[in-house]
Amino acid sequence: MNRRNVLIGGGAVVVAGAGAAALGYRQMSSMEEYNAAVAASRAALSEKPSLRELVRFAVLAPNGHNTQPWRFRVAASRIDILPDPSRRTPVVDPDDHHVFVSIGAAAENLALGAAARGQQGEVVFDNTGAGAAGVVLGKGPVRSSPLFEAIPRRQSTRADYDGRQLSTAELNQLVAAATVPGVDMVLITDPAKMRQITDLVVTGNTAQMTDAAFLTELKRWLRFNPHAALATRDGLFSAASGSPVLPSWLGPTMFDRFAGVAHENEKYVRQLRSSAGIAVFVGARADPEHWVQVGRACQRFALQATALGLKQAFVNQPVEVASLRPELASLVGMPGRRPDIVMRFGRGLPLPFSARRPVEDVLV
Numbered sequence: 001m002n003r004r005n006v007l008i009g010g011g012a013v014v015v016a017g018a019g020a021a022a023l024g025y026r027q028m029s030s031m032e033e034y035n036a037a038v039a040a041s042r043a044a045l046s047e048k049p050s051l052r053e054l055v056r057f058a059v060l061a062p063n064g065h066n067t068q069p070w071r072f073r074v075a076a077s078r079i080d081i082l083p084d085p086s087r088r089t090p091v092v093d094p095d096d097h098h099v100f101v102s103i104g105a106a107a108e109n110l111a112l113g114a115a116a117r118g119q120q121g122e123v124v125f126d127n128t129g130a131g132a133a134g135v136v137l138g139k140g141p142v143r144s145s146p147l148f149e150a151i152p153r154r155q156s157t158r159a160d161y162d163g164r165q166l167s168t169a170e171l172n173q174l175v176a177a178a179t180v181p182g183v184d185m186v187l188i189t190d191p192a193k194m195r196q197i198t199d200l201v202v203t204g205n206t207a208q209m210t211d212a213a214f215l216t217e218l219k220r221w222l223r224f225n226p227h228a229a230l231a232t233r234d235g236l237f238s239a240a241s242g243s244p245v246l247p248s249w250l251g252p253t254m255f256d257r258f259a260g261v262a263h264e265n266e267k268y269v270r271q272l273r274s275s276a277g278i279a280v281f282v283g284a285r286a287d288p289e290h291w292v293q294v295g296r297a298c299q300r301f302a303l304q305a306t307a308l309g310l311k312q313a314f315v316n317q318p319v320e321v322a323s324l325r326p327e328l329a330s331l332v333g334m335p336g337r338r339p340d341i342v343m344r345f346g347r348g349l350p351l352p353f354s355a356r357r358p359v360e361d362v363l364v
Contacts (some may be wrong), residue, residue, distance in 0.1 A: 028225035028226060028227050028228075028245060028246075028247055028248075029225065029226040029227035029230060030226060031226055031239065031245070031352070033226060033230070034226035034229060034230055034237075034239075034352070034355075035352065035353075037230055037355070038352070038353045038354075038355050038356075039353075041056065041060075041355070041356050042060060042152040042153075042353065043152070044152060045057055045113055045116070045117065047117070048117065049113070049117055051074045051079060051137075052074070052359050052363075053359075054079065054110055054113050054114060054119075055072045055074065055079065055110070055359050055362065055363070056356075056359050057109055057110065057113040057151060057152075058072070058079075058081070058106040058107070058109045058110035058113070059106060059109075059356045059357070059359070059362060060109060060151055060152060060154070060356060061102065061105035061106040061108070061109045061295075061299055062102070062105055062154075062156050062298075062299070062302065062314070063098070063102035063105070063106075064089055064092070064093060064098035064099070064101075064102060065089055065092075065218070065221040065235065065236060066221065066234050066235050066236055066237075066354050066355075067087040067088075067089060067221060067234060067235075068084075068087060068102075068234050068356065068357055068362065069083060069084045069087040069088065069098075069099045069102055069103075070082065070083065070084055070099075070102065070103055070106055070362060071083075071084045071362060071363070071364045072362050072363050072364065073132075073363075073364040074363065074364075076137075077136065077137050077138055078134050078135065078136050078137060079110060079134065079135050079137065080126070080130075080132045080133070080134045081103045081106055081107055081110070081132060081133045081134070081135075082103075082130065082131065082132045082364065083096060083099050083100070083103065083131055083132075084362075089217055089221075090217075091211075091213045091214050091216075091217040092208070092214060092217060092218075092320055093320070096288075097291055097340070098316075100131070100288045100291035100292050100295065101291050101292070101294050101295035101298070101340065101341060102295060103132075103133050103292055103295060104133060104291065104292035104293060104294060104295020104296045104297075104299070105295040105296065105298065105299035106133075106295075107123045107133040107134075107135055107292065107295070107296060108123070108295070108296040108299040108300060109151055109299065110135045111123050111135050112145065112147055112148040112151065112303075113148060113151065114135060114137055115140065115142075115143040115144075115145075115148070116142065116143060116144040116145070116148040117142065118139065118140055118141065118142040119137045119138065119139070119140065120136055120137055120138045120139065120140035121135055121136070121137070121140070121143075122135065122136040123135055123136075123292075123296065124136060125288075125289045125292055127289065131288050133292045146303075146304070146307035147177065147300060147303040147304060147307060148303075149307065150303040150304075150306035150307045151303065153306050154302050154303055154306040155240075155306075155311075155350065155351065155353050155354070156302075156312065156313045156314060156354075157311035157312065157313055157348055157349075157350060157351055158240070158241045158242065158271075158313045158351070159241075159242050159271070159311075159313075159348055159349065159351055160270060160271055160274045160348065161271070161274040161275050161276065161311060161344075161345075161346030161347055161348035162274065162346065162347045162348060163273070163274045163275075163276075163346070164276060164346070164347055165189070165276055166189075166276045166277065166310075166345075166346075170308055170310075171187060171189070171277070173304055173308065174187065174279070174301055174304050174305060174308075174345075175187060176304075177300045177301055177303070177304035178279070178281070178297045178298070178300050178301040178304070179297075180293050180294075180296050180297040180300065181293065182283060182284045182285075182289075182290050182293040183281060183282070183283055183284070183290070183293050183294050183296075183297040184281070184282045184283075184284070184334065184337075185279055185280070185281050185282075185297060185301065186279070186280045186282070186332040186333065186334075187277060187278075187279055188277055188278045188279070188280065188332070189276065189277040189278075193331065194272065194275070194277070194278055196331055197272070197278050197280075197315075197318065197328070197331065197342070198268070198269055198272045198273070200317070200318040200324050200327060200328055200331075201268050201272065201315050201317045201318060201342075202265045202268060202269065203317075203318075203321070203324060204317025204318050204320060204321040204324050205261070205264055205265055205268055205317045206261050206265065207317075207321050208317060208320070208321065209259070209260075209261045209264055210261060218236075219252060219255065221234070221235040221236050222235060222236050222238070222251065222252075222255065223235040223236060223237045223238065224238050224245060224246045224247070224248055224250070224251025224252075225238070225245040225246060225247060225248060225251070226239070226245065227248075228248050229355050230355060232355075232357075233355040233356060233357045233358070233361075234355065234356075234357055236354075237352070237354060237355065238251070239351070239352045240351055240352050240353065240354050241351070242351055268315065271313075271315075271344065272315065272344055274346065274348075275344040275345060275346040276310075276345055276346035276347065277344070277345055277346070278315075278342060278343065278344050278345075279298075279301055279341075279342070279343045279344075279345065280328070280332045280339055280341070280342050281294050281297055281298050281301075281339070281340050281341040281342075281343075282294075282329070282332070282334050282337050282338070282339050282340055283337075283338070283340050286338040291340065294340040294341055298341045298343060301343065302343070305345050309347070310345055310346065310347055311345065311346060311347065311348040311349075311350070312343050312344065312345040312346075313343065313344055314341065314342065314343055315342050315343070315344050316341060316342050317342075318339065318342055319338075319339050319340060319341065319342060325338055325339055328342075
């Protein structure tokens with residue numbers, strides 16, 4: 001569930017000829033076109049949604065590098081969510097941990113949407129080896145909630161926050177929302193402990209940003225302008241991280257030139273210092289079933305944050321770099337366990353949303 005800012009120098013256009021630059025920018029499409037297309041995919045759920053519309057709501061869930069690593073199998077009384085092996089990121093996620101966390105987040109969206117429209121919405125896991133989470137449908141009471149209403153508005157906001165603390169009531173609501181069987185969530189607001197986790201994020205980020213294989217995999221999913229983001233409707237769009245848009249031919253060059261370790265580390269330190277707190281999610285066991293549960297818990301946390309007018313973003317370097325997991329586990333009081341997800345949260349301004357693929361592209 002990791003995200004990366006695309007660091008691009010302000011004088012990028014100068015390195016290109018004026019004519020080439022003008023041509024490149026004409027080919028990028030506009031942010032207005034991009035925002036309109038993304039807004040359509042985030043429309044509110046109708047009062048009597050079809051199964052395809054429920055799937056549209058499910059895919060608004062967060063997922064690593066915005067690869068959208070899922071396929072949906074629709075039946076009359078159940079929708080299954082299966083891993084899509086063609087969208088794996090084996091360098092940053094060698095055991096598909098993030099894939100199953102993403103599936104869990106999508107399952108939670110689907111369950112909340114179904115329940116809000118009187119279609120039951122019970123999440124189950126397939127233990128037969130298929131590795132699928134399922135949402136059972138069927139007539140049931142209408143159970144809407146602020147979490148359901150927040151689904152179209154939730155985003156991983158990879159920007160500075162305003163540094164203000166949350167009230168005890170707000171923190172309690174976040175804890176209550178994230179309560180899912182098989183998952184422990186540790187909420188950290190103490191500045192000293194937050195600095196310790198920041199140190200782990202920086203150490204992990206340094207390891208990743210100096211790993212050629214990691215960078216090669218990351219760059220496969222970077223989208224530098226609205227045209228590229230809309231062409232694939234996946235990946236990490238620069239504007240969604242608060243970075244400038246650039247022509248596709250120029251973006252990779254600027255990334256290689258300006259995405260330095262020191263600059264990235266300074267950014268993460270600044271963003272974590274601006275956050276109100278950090279949430280660490282730990283599954284009871286390190287297996288796909290519990291990773292799905294972790295995905296449900298962190299999505300419920302993110303939706304509750306959104307309902308409260310808060311922002312959140314993943315800072316998963318300490319769980320992605322395996323050598324850092326034991327230190328993080330000890331820091332949150334769970335030695336011997338595998339931490340799954342790290343999220344920062346606070347108050348801040350929104351950024352453009354990430355795109356999602358059409359429903360027909362994710363159906364089995």
